[in-house]
Amino acid sequence: MMFKVKAYVTACFSSPSVIITLSLLKTVVSYCPDSDHWSGWWGYNGMMSGPLSWGDHNDWKICKTGKNQSPIDILPNSLLYDPQLQPLKIETASVNGVLRNDKRDLTFLIHNTLEPGVNITSGPLSYTYKLxxxxxxxxxxxxxxxxHRIDGKAFAGELQFLAFNSELYTNYTEAQMNPRGIAVLSVFLSIGxxxxxxxEMFRQKFVLITQKDSCTELHGLPIDKLLPRTDQYMTYSGSLTQPGCRETVTWVLLNKPIYxxxxxxxxxxETPYQEWIYSNARPVMPLNHRTVRTNINFRKRTRLCSMEITKKYEANPDVGQR
Structure with a gap:
């Protein structure tokens, strides 16, 4: 009798559908761990847990003392045109992952699989970065x-595509602690x-993540549909915008939003359990003499020929006239 029960249990767990279900459950659980002491206290409201207090944690001092922090307010008049900046190359495959509500934001975590994934190269990047x-x-x-803000003005939202340097580092945990570790592609959201x-694939999942630290699977998200059609961008060296604010990020902000x-x-x-009042945006940080480069040439050329000297960098003509 015991042999029959054992055989039955083995057969049940050998079923492909059961194996797939257990695999998916394991994936969801791995992306929704219980918050530890330090990851749970910070947020976007108040003096004790808001952005001004992030640097009070010993491991996050750079949030307060760092000189290359993000986000920033991008002033169009101060952009530096760099003709050497090439268009960004983005592999726009469909990806699978888990949409997570962790009370501070909604994050789509891409499954770590043996597939090549979505790689971001060229532009201001010297290495290959994996989303x-x-x-x-x-x-x-x-x-x-x-x-991020443009000339002091914010958009309705911002999608941030985080990628790690897969040529130098084995995963994003290692990469975010080391030079040239992370690249973040930023896309503004506007209402249309x-x-x-x-x-819409995100929206249909919002009703499934109505509890704190809840997750749901999302399959076949087409990355290209979340990107505007543009080759123009702005770029600067900065940090992660959440603790621990590590200054290992190359930011690339596309010059057009998606609607x-x-x-x-x-x-x-209306997604529940978002523990902030006005927004989950960190306040803009000082630029501290950093350069924000762009491949957008604002200069209007009216001559077919010119004797002017070619320069690697060229400031826009109205710099300093604000």
Missing amino acids: YQIKLHYGRLNTTGSE DTGNSAF ISYRQMADLR
Whole structure:
């Protein structure tokens, strides 16, 4: 009798459907661990846990003392045109992962598989960077959502595509602690009359992550649908915008937003267990003499020929006239 029971149990757990289910459960659990003491206390509100207090934690002192912190306010008049900046190369495959609500933001964590994944190269990057997560930053109002600002103005939201240097480091945990470890591709969100098909895949999952630290699987997310059609961008050296604020990031901000519908934004804002009041955007940090380069040539050329000397860097003509 015991032999029959043992054989039955073995047969049940050998079923392909059961194996797949257990595998998915293991994946979800691995991406939704219980918060530890330090990861649980910080947030975006108040004096004790808000951004001004992040640097009080011994391991996060750089949040307060760092000179290359992010996000920043990008002033168009101060951008430095660099003609050597080539277009960014992004492999736009569809990816599988887990959408997580951790009370401070919504994060899409891409599965670590043996597949090549989505790689980001060229532009200001000297190495190949592999996409590992997408973060959604947004606010209650259309003017408080994005972390980065353009000439003092915020967008309704900001998608941040985080990738780690896969040529020098084995994973993002190692990469974020080392030079040239992380690249973040930033895409602004604006409200339009029509929705975004890829963002709709996020929206349909919001009702499944209504508990703190809850997760849900999401399959076949088309990365290309979350990117605007542009080769133009701005780039600078900065940091992660959440603790521990490590200054190992190359930021690339595309110069055009993507548009999502009013309903998509409304449902995003209604996602429960987001423990912030106005937005989950860190306040802008001082530039501290850093250079923000761009491949956008603002200069209007009216002559077919010119005797002017070619320069590697060239400031926009209205720098300093604000």
